[in-house]
Each structure stands twice: as structure tokens, then as C-alpha cells.
């Protein structure tokens with residue numbers, strides 16, 4: 001089957017910008033198909049036959065990439081913040097592709113965040129129908145007994161409906177705080193925090209320690225790594241990695257820019273993530289954003305000490 005796609009989709013799938021941005025470039029006459037300027041984003045393109053260029057450089061389908069970031073608290077899960085606060089993209093030094101977060105973590109939540117340019121993978125992990133478990137380490141206010149936690153296991157009523165049954169493990173309980181591990185298969189806004197509030201407590205610290213079988217391991221806070229093909233398959237289904245990456249391998253056109261692996265040195269670099277967006281104003285501004293002044297706070301997961 002031919003990889004027929006609309007022009008704006010070809011460009012956004014190539015990982016060089018969002019759909020909105022690529023539509024702007026097309027309208028501005030910067031994109032050519034087989035040498036002719038095309039200003040219609042809905043123009044059909046066959047990547048195996050047609051040559052697409054942006055500002056004269058050839059586009060090809062981008063390599064699928066799957067990242068695991070240990071998000072520190074104090075970082076927003078957003079692309080850019082109007083108030084200039086640090087975002088997760090400040091931590092993705094050396095990532096050339098346009099990756100999106102798979103779900104969100106609150107500003108004050110730390111832990112495992114996946115990022116990818118495979119939108120189908122992201123949908124698969126976040127769609128509650130697939131019941132991919134997300135595990136959190138929680139420090140909750142007050143002394144909570146097994147009995148007090150029982151409603152979380154059954155499901156509690158939140159303003160956007162009842163929660164699905166959760167797996168809850170009481171780790172330690174003291175007069176001031178209770179430490180527990182909770183696994184949910186949904187990903188609603190501030191869900192764990194609201195669940196704890198529903199039983200009369202409050203989250204004091206929240207760390208996502210695992211998604212499905214993939215955990216933080218020994219990854220340092222603020223760092224990221226690529227998922228292995230086995231991990232991608234374990235999360236999204238057997239054979240996913242091979243299928244998702246084989247279409248990229250068969251793309252024939254030249255790359256717009258190198259799509260190399262992420263080197264350890266690139267990860268260690270302190271500069272903000274290099275953004276490649278064909279000179280778009282917003283992204284250039286984001287690229288100039290200073291790296292966060294303070295080091296990410298160490299937030300030991302699965303260790304119920306304070």
C-alpha cells in the first residue's frame with residue numbers, strides 16, 4: 001500500500017513542526033512537491049514517489065523515537081510557558097525530533113514520563129480502554145489505615161465520575177504521613193491527588209514510578225533515555241516497534257537533517273533542547289529559554305522515608 005498522506009501531515013510526521021506550523025509554512029509558499037510550490041495543505045502526497053521539500057531541503061518520514069524522562073518536580077509538561085517557567089523540553093537536550101508527552105504529570109509531580117513522535121503509541125498508552133497501568137508512590141497527609149484506603153480500591157466518586165478500581169499497597173503509616181503505592185489504569189487530570197482528597201487526605205508528594213512493566217530503574221532525576229524495542233512492545237503490544245519503525249526505514253528521500261541517536265554527551269549538555277522549526281518565532285524563543293537555574297530536586301521513588 002502506498003503511503004499517501006496530505007502535505008501538512010507529511011511535514012508534521014517528519015517531526016519538524018506541529019500541524020499548525022506546517023500549514024503556515026505551506027501557505028507561505030515554502031513547501032514544494034516535485035519542484036512546484038503547493039499552497040494547499042490537503043494536497044495528497046505519495047512519499048514513495050513525490051519529492052517534498054521545505055525551503056529547498058528534502059523531507060523524509062522520521063525515525064520513530066520513544067523516550068523515558070525522569071521528570072523532576074517544578075517542570076511543566078507543556079511546550080512553552082507564557083510565564084517562562086521550566087518545561088520538560090528544557091531537559092530534552094540533543095533530541096532533534098518533535099516529540100510529544102504521553103499524558104501529563106502535574107508541576108509538583110515527579111517521575112516517569114514517556115515522550116514520542118509516534119502518536120498512535122501515545123494514544124495506546126493514554127486511552128483507558130487499553131488499561132495500561134500507571135503506578136505512583138504517594139506520601140499522603142495523616143494516618144491512613146487499610147480500611148481508610150479501601151474506597152480507593154473500589155473506586156471513589158470524583159466530580160468527573162467514579163474512578164475505576166485501583167490497586168493500593170500500604171507501605172507505612174505514621175501519625176503525620178502515610179506512604180503508599182497506587183496503580184491506576186486511567187489518567188484523568190490530577191487524578192491521584194483528587195482520589196486522596198476524596199478519602200479525606202492530601203497528597204504531599206507524588207512520584208510516578210512505572211508505566212506498565214517499565215520503571216524508572218537507575219535513571220537519574222532530570223535525565224532521559226530511549227526505550228528499548230522490547231519495552232515499546234511490552235507497553236503497546238508485541239511487534240509494535242518493528243512495525244512502527246519499518247515504514248521509516250523504507251522511506252527513500254533524503255533527510256532534512258541528521259536523525260542520529262542521542263549521545264550521552266548530548267544528554268549531558270546543559271543547553272536547552274535544540275529546536276528545529278524552520279525559524280518559527282515561538283520555537284526560536286523557546287530555544288532561547290534559559291536552562292533552569294536550580295538543579296532538579298532529588299525525589300527518591302519507592303523509598304518510603306521522608
Ligand code: URA
Nearest residue numbers: 106109190191192193
Ligand atoms: N495524578 C495526579 O494527581 N497528578 C499527576 O501528575 C499524575 C497523576
